[in-house]
Amino acid sequence: MTTFDDAVIKAVTGHMNGDHTDDNLVIVRAFAEPTATAATMTGLDAEAGIWSATVDGVERTVRVEWRGELTDRASIRREVVALYTAAAAKLGIAADTH
Template identity: 50%
Template sequence: MTAAVLHHMNDDHTDDNLLIARAFGGETDAEITAVVMTGFDGDGGTWQVTRGGETEELVVAWPGGSITERPEVRREIVALYDAACERLGIEPRPHA
């Protein structure tokens, strides 16, 4: 399951990864040049963020609190995306 989620996020949602990093990584400007989701657990998601040529780890807690079930992962990533859009003043796209 973890590999499938990471593959999906890093192949289909690269812009979402960047939005999340800019909203929750302490920087909202173009200084962040690359973001890759590297993992997640019951408490949140983990991204590798490249900023100014340096790579660092960013851990963001799930907005709804800790999770224990697989279906909750998608729900929490969508909630994180929506929260990132709100922080950055961006209109979120509709969710299917």
């Protein structure tokens, strides 16, 4: 299994939580916690993204599996965008362009 160093994980989660806060919630609502009111990306590995989701005022850790294989930093971006696009489609909302 591919692993990513802490600097890569910090960069990805920082970008998602700084520039794509709404996308985090769309992903979590579509694939983990439909009633979540907030979501923050906290980590990732080669198999899944990891989010902290707020559900009924309680924070829960959720894992959402990637749709494809992660092998390098470029593949992380591709998979996050694919996951978000699939999440928006599942929820029936218009996906933002990234």
